[in-house]
Amino acid sequence: MREYNIKMDMPSVEIAVKRLDAIIQEARYQRLKIIKIIHGYGSSGVGGKIKTFIQQSLREKYNKKVIKAYIPGEAFCELLGFDYEITKYKGLINRDNESLICNNGITYIII
Numbered sequence: 001m002r003e004y005n006i007k008m009d010m011p012s013v014e015i016a017v018k019r020l021d022a023i024i025q026e027a028r029y030q031r032l033k034i035i036k037i038i039h040g041y042g043s044s045g046v047g048g049k050i051k052t053f054i055q056q057s058l059r060e061k062y063n064k065k066v067i068k069a070y071i072p073g074e075a076f077c078e079l080l081g082f083d084y085e086i087t088k089y090k091g092l093i094n095r096d097n098e099s100l101i102c103n104n105g106i107t108y109i110i111i
Helices: 013-029 049-063 083-088
Strands: 002-005 034-038 069-072 106-110
Touching: 002 013, 013 034, 013 049, 049 069, 049 106, 069 083
Parallel strands: 002 034
Antiparallel strands: 034 106, 069 106
């Protein structure tokens, strides 16, 4: 599983979403099955703008069939409606130790 940190230099939301698009395009080209995006969760701990817009963008990409699925890190400890995806892609996700904990600052993307 390849990991991408899109928040490392604290970009604007617009730049973060553009990075996400480029990362997904690169992952598709490289035929990766799953990637992990580190987007952070906001300094207040309740969800930053980047996280919100990234997950909104991923919903759109899922609906347009650009990606197969996505799973927010907090779905491993909260009932958010991602149980089917967690079960279906368990073999890919379990390779990452962070899947065993609740991490609001990451999202898994199944390509």
